[in-house]
Amino acid sequence: MISFEVPAGVANVSKLVHGLAMGVMRKWARWADDHEHERCEEWVNTMWSLSKGGMMGSMTGGLSRKKKEDKPKEEGEKKKEVRYQNLIMAAAVEELSWGDAGLYLAMPFMGLGGAAVAAAGTEAQREKFLKRFTTADKPVWGAMAITEPGAGSDTAAISATAELDPKTKEWILNGEKIFVTQGKSSVEDSEGFVVAWASRDRKAGRAGIKSFVVEHHTPGMKVTKVEHKLGIRASDTASIVFEDCRVPYENVLGDPEVKEGFKGAMATFDATRPMVAASAIGIGRAALERCQELYEKNGGKLRYGINPNRLTSAERDLMMMESQVRVSRLLTWKAAWMADAGIHNNLEASVSKAKTGKAITWVTNKAVELLGPVGYSKQELLEKWLRDAKINDIFEGTGQINTLVVARRIFGLGSKELR
Amino acid sequence: MFSLELSEEQRMIQDTAKSFAAEQLRPRAHECDEKGALPEDLLASAWELGLVSAVVPEELGGGGMKRSAVTGAIMLEELAWGDLALALAMVAPALFAYPILTQGTDQQKKKYLPLLLESKPAPLTAAVIEPVINFDLSELTCQAKKKGAGYLLSGKKCLVPMGSTAQSFLVYAAVDGKPGYENVGGFIVERGQKGLKIGERERNMGLAALDTVGLELAEVEVGGDAVLAGGPSCDFGKLMSYSRVALGALAIGVARAAQEYALEYAKVRVAFGEPIAHRQAISFMIADDYMEIESGRLLTWEAAFLLDAGKDAFKEAYLAKLYTDQVVIKVTDDAVQTLGGHGYIREHPVELWLRNGRGFTTFDGLATV
Numbered sequence: 001m002i003s004f005e006v007p008a009g010v011a012n013v014s015k016l017v018h019g020l021a022m023g024v025m026r027k028w029a030r031w032a033d034d035h036e037h038e039r040c041e042e043w044v045n046t047m048w049s050l051s052k053g054g055m056m057g058s059m060t061g062g063l064s065r066k067k068k069e070d071k072p073k074e075e076g077e078k079k080k081e082v083r084y085q086n087l088i089m090a091a092a093v094e095e096l097s098w099g100d101a102g103l104y105l106a107m108p109f110m111g112l113g114g115a116a117v118a119a120a121g122t123e124a125q126r127e128k129f130l131k132r133f134t135t136a137d138k139p140v141w142g143a144m145a146i147t148e149p150g151a152g153s154d155t156a157a158i159s160a161t162a163e164l165d166p167k168t169k170e171w172i173l174n175g176e177k178i179f180v181t182q183g184k185s186s187v188e189d190s191e192g193f194v195v196a197w198a199s200r201d202r203k204a205g206r207a208g209i210k211s212f213v214v215e216h217h218t219p220g221m222k223v224t225k226v227e228h229k230l231g232i233r234a235s236d237t238a239s240i241v242f243e244d245c246r247v248p249y250e251n252v253l254g255d256p257e258v259k260e261g262f263k264g265a266m267a268t269f270d271a272t273r274p275m276v277a278a279s280a281i282g283i284g285r286a287a288l289e290r291c292q293e294l295y296e297k298n299g300g301k302l303r304y305g306i307n308p309n310r311l312t313s314a315e316r317d318l319m320m321m322e323s324q325v326r327v328s329r330l331l332t333w334k335a336a337w338m339a340d341a342g343i344h345n346n347l348e349a350s351v352s353k354a355k356t357g358k359a360i361t362w363v364t365n366k367a368v369e370l371l372g373p374v375g376y377s378k379q380e381l382l383e384k385w386l387r388d389a390k391i392n393d394i395f396e397g398t399g400q401i402n403t404l405v406v407a408r409r410i411f412g413l414g415s416k417e418l419r
Numbered sequence: 420m421f422s423l424e425l426s427e428e429q430r431m432i433q434d435t436a437k438s439f440a441a442e443q444l445r446p447r448a449h450e451c452d453e454k455g456a457l458p459e460d461l462l463a464s465a466w467e468l469g470l471v472s473a474v475v476p477e478e479l480g481g482g483g484m485k486r487s488a489v490t491g492a493i494m495l496e497e498l499a500w501g502d503l504a505l506a507l508a509m510v511a512p513a514l515f516a517y518p519i520l521t522q523g524t525d526q527q528k529k530k531y532l533p534l535l536l537e538s539k540p541a542p543l544t545a546a547v548i549e550p551v552i553n554f555d556l557s558e559l560t561c562q563a564k565k566k567g568a569g570y571l572l573s574g575k576k577c578l579v580p581m582g583s584t585a586q587s588f589l590v591y592a593a594v595d596g597k598p599g600y601e602n603v604g605g606f607i608v609e610r611g612q613k614g615l616k617i618g619e620r621e622r623n624m625g626l627a628a629l630d631t632v633g634l635e636l637a638e639v640e641v642g643g644d645a646v647l648a649g650g651p652s653c654d655f656g657k658l659m660s661y662s663r664v665a666l667g668a669l670a671i672g673v674a675r676a677a678q679e680y681a682l683e684y685a686k687v688r689v690a691f692g693e694p695i696a697h698r699q700a701i702s703f704m705i706a707d708d709y710m711e712i713e714s715g716r717l718l719t720w721e722a723a724f725l726l727d728a729g730k731d732a733f734k735e736a737y738l739a740k741l742y743t744d745q746v747v748i749k750v751t752d753d754a755v756q757t758l759g760g761h762g763y764i765r766e767h768p769v770e771l772w773l774r775n776g777r778g779f780t781t782f783d784g785l786a787t788v
């Protein structure tokens with residue numbers, strides 16, 4: 001039965017997180033943007049105490065994809081029990097990003113690295129690597145290291161290597177990773193970890209690429225740079241160099257053999273891309289709401305229902321911004337709901353990411369444009385939201401890469417035919 | 420709770436509409452467009468599906484199915500995928516009957532709703548659009564002036580579907596010339612009434628197969644019992660929200676037809692030694708169109724869902740139509756572009772979809788769900 005009713009669990013999380021976003025995040029948003037590479041203590045400590053209190057429990061591991069479960073319901077009809085974990089996560093990420101997208105990324109949290117462990121790890125690996133996010137004494141971060149100076153979206157070109165030392169049964173990692181979100185926080189400033197992608201066999205192309213959990217402060221791993229960015233400045237973006245960095249054998253995620261491993265690694269994206277979209281939506285909604293508020297304060301009216309040709313240009317822009325935010329959320333919820341319902345969502349995950357990245361970039365641009373000097377000024381957060389939003393059309397696969405995934409899917413073409 | 424899975428009933432209705440569209444509509448769409456007519460047998464067999472009449476209450480002899488805008492939207496998308504002109508012809512009687520069903524007096528329901536149960540399409544339609552630039556639903560130029568217990572209607576209408584043969588018209592007019600949705604009334608006018616002139620069959624850019632006419636009303640006298648909801652005004656905003664959902668779904672149906680056609684064409688059309696689908700210039704355009712269709716459909720369904728849940732949904736339906744209007748224009752244009760010169764030739768259906776799709780920004784109130 002088609003329904004757009006927001007599940008109670010989702011609504012509750014939205015409400016709860018919105019309070020946090022309003023009470024703590026907005027207060028520090030401008031400060032965090034002005035103080036790149038500084039930790040916002042109030043935010044980190046607040047989130048850490050909540051994580052330990054169990055509030056983040058539904059989010060930690062929330063991205064693991066559930067199998068379909070059939071449970072008969074009272075009506076005598078067989079209905080699928082959907083637990084909405086991905087949807088809850090999407091709602092939480094939207095609210096956090098409505099508060100501040102940089103602080104959201106900087107919160108002590110398992111991050112994409114943890115998501116990879118949750119999605120591709122064994123029970124023992126989850127136990128070993130994820131528990132810390134609810135039990136450690138001090139804040140902990142997790143990170144994912146894929147991109148290299150010479151390999152962005154083209155992950156098959158990854159040149160970092162993982163060699164197996166037959167004597168010690170250890171992986172020896174070599175190579176340089178860049179653009180690691182919360183990389184410094186994960187491996188130098190806390191007792192977290194980074195999941196690094198490296199090739200076991202460069203001749204094997206994609207099939208040779210595996211992901212490895214590298215613990216904080218592992219010898220041979222070094223943070224060499226922390227980037228200065230356009231937006232999401234509250235979050236550190238690090239370069240990490242591996243030089244004969246030794247990692248225990250059991251830290252490899254998924255099958256260590258050279259075969260079809262890449263698909264498994266890519267499957268993580270099906271879960272994380274809708275979350276990136278959800279983050280964009282939070283920023284877009286913030287910009288939209290502020291714009292509408294200022295527009296109405298200045299005596300503007302939104303005349304829904306009249307002939308669109310009679311709308312003012314600003315009215316039409318505001319309405320289109322509203323539609324774009326709404327559409328982005330619907331596409332994202334669809335992808336998240338499919339994951340919750342155990343339906344393969346590779347296409348929909350990319351649709352949500354490609355569309356939302358572009359749509360929200362447009363929405364936040366319009367917001368700055370519509371308010372003129374007020375929008376451009378740092379007295380408002382609008383210019384910051386534009387800068388923050390842009391990353392969502394870039395990381396976890398650029399808009400173009402996700403469009404390519406969509407195109408290949410709908411045409412039924414492989415990467416050799418549609419390049 | 421949140422789900423995008425069709426119910427069994429929705430699946431059944433979708434399948435019915437889908438196979439009818441594929442087997443009956445699509446193969447004949449070109450011929451209907453060229454001839455400018457929908458064959459009677461096609462209209463009759465479409466009517467026999469009972470997709471419009473299912474909601475007639477049991478006490479009036481009908482099936483008493485609960486009206487659902489979501490289910491209706493699913494059905495209309497499939498029919499429009501087959502052919503928009505025929506889809507609009509099919510729902511034309513609903514334009515009269517559904518407002519009666521939801522807002523009509525008991526007497527009006529008894530008089531008109533059983534007509535939906537006849538074996539032939541009910542000769543009922545509605546007149547909403549007016550032949551003016553900047554036509555606005557909230558400022559109709561057609562006016563209703565109070566006279567005794569009834570009203571005098573004056574003004575012009577156009578794009579009245581199936582108007583050449585309709586017996587009863589539901590004409591919308593501004594009561595006492597006052598602006599605003601809240602001041603719009605619905606008035607039942609019968610063919611042959613004094614002061615009503617039914618124009619010649621219209622010729623428009625698209626919808627050539629659909630019979631549409633203009634109406635001229637010169638002080639047409641309407642009795643108090645022929646005013647929707649007992650008058651003077653009706654809940655016109657709600658009626659138009661249903662209409663916007665219907666038009667959104669139809670637009671998505673047309674767009675989907677064009678996108679799918681372009682996709683299949685791009686897979687087999689070879690240029691420079693490879694199918695053109697292998698080029699991002701083509702495949703990205705079609706991928707974008709796919710995403711916009713998904714977007715428009717979800718917006719439309721959400722508005723429909725809110726209506727089914729008894730919510731106002733005025734804004735949501737308006738925004739959904741604003742969005743899908745643009746989707747269908749972009750997607751049908753892209754489809755013609757994908758086929759290049761071949762798309763411009765009438766042998767391929769994409770130019771017809773472009774002409775039909777272009778009309779959605781004009782089609783206020785031309786369908787309901």
